[in-house]
Amino acid sequence: MVLCAAVCWALSGIAAQLFFQHFAAAPGILVSIRLLSAGVIMILLQSLIQGTKNAFSVWSHKKDRLTLLVFGLIGMLGVQYTFFAAIHHGNAATATLLQYLGPIFIIVYVSLQFRRMPGSRELIAFLLALTGIFFMTTSGSVDSLTITLEAFIWGILSAIAAAFYTLFPAKLLKAWGPVSVVGWSMVIGGVGLSLFHPPWFFDWSQGSLLLFALLAFIVIVGTITPFYLFLDSLRFVTPAQASILGSAEPLTAVLVTTVFLHTPMDPVQLLGSLCIIVSVLVLALRSARKDASGADKTASG
Template sequence: MRNKGVIMVLTAATCWGLSGIAAQLFFQHFIATPGLLVAIRLLSAGIIMILMQCLFKGTASAFSIWSDKKDRLTLLIFGLIGMLGIQYTFFAAIHYGNAATATLLQYLGPVFIIVFVSLHLKKMPGVKELTAFLLALIGIFFMTTSGSLNSLSITIEALVWGILSALASAFYTLYPRKLLAAWGAVPVVGWSMVIGGIGLSLFSPPWYFDWNQGSLYLFSLLLFIVIVGTIIPFYLFLDSLRFVTAARASILSSAEPLTAVLVGTVFLRTPMDMIQLLGSFCIIVAVIVLTFQPANKGRDSSKKQPISG
């Protein structure tokens, strides 16, 4: 059963990595802003998730989250800041850079969590945390400069949006824990996607997209991003937590940036030299160091957690 959970996590992480590649292809071949693509993704995926919750768990389980006034406000904040923030910054980083760089920079989220928790508790991080932080800094340096202090190897826009994506990832992970514990991941993530999508639509209405560009390729990419890049990996990752611990799942999810890097460099010819690849490796190792726990300590009770991608 553990092997089944491992396969599910790896499949989910691979799907998320491929969704970033699909977004890169979308921006390369069609005229669209990150806001338009994110609005389409959030609204489509969120509505489908809620409908599936109604179908398999009943209407009450999907809508009962709105009955609590305090949780209602928390859900609105999470949708407009957490979900919308992580999705928009990630796709903007892809738009101004590429999927591999955007995914790796977003993967720095746990490092920012260390900083926040340390400041909140007024306590110095431990050796493991400091080691991961140092590895992450080295990784960013190698990735963005190729080891040279004279120039950036990625655009400043891609770097800024990538760092903002990591910050948004930290907020997305820390903020909704009580919501997830009370209502479960599907209603929380589904409704937060709808909320974020509606909020973004006020500024980037999906109907403003030039659908005259429409072709089988266009709709195939959109369908891939919504279904393969969102719905399928979400359910696989969520269901995998019945078989593997959250800590083990977090480590296995490093397949997401690995997929983005491998597919981007091999098939999309995304330029990435050996120094940048070393930087990518440092970032992935940093996150693995942070999430690794001995087997007897890994069976935590916090299995309900926000989902990547």
């Protein structure tokens, strides 16, 4: 389930790249359509499965309402818009890889917050990530960038947004569950973005089977399906193990964009991509060992 979710998320980025290649639209238009459509469908599904009261219960506490609004407008909207903007100015592979630097920014934040140096594994992951960025964006030459500056900036902003997205809603998720929090935050982010990029301003005269197929794929296969698969997988694996398997997302994005979309990526850039993926695995393996150690202690009493 984790692997299927990771592949679906990767293919969602590929579908977005194809959308921008074939249709005239700003990233904000696609993001508002994705957030509003996916958010409304998720809330409707929760209402049908768990009841309307359960689906709307997150709005019953004033403090949590404010937290949800902040998460929707900054966390959810931020991570979605920056990611799709990175695809728009570059391609799905580089956007996905740069967003996967999110854990590195979490390390930086935690280190500054607690005023301590990162551990050896964290430093190794940090250095691997920096090396990966250098190789992937310069192809080993300091004289030029192999991706546009806009794609690089949006990709880094996407990683920062992903770090915030991971850290900020912890208490909210524990209190109300991920389905409500993610569903409503998508609706909030979609409504907020629609004030600046209304979906109805999109030139729907471009309408074709390809257009609606890509939009349906992005919303259903690339958003709702992987979300539920990933959540349900946590009944069988730990979050750390899920993170390890989730590394299939950037790997899939790289393979599909280079093999099927013929996006050029030389051996040095591929090495950089590998460095970024390995940096994520180093951190995930560290978490997995901690989980295993905790389980052993619990089992031994």
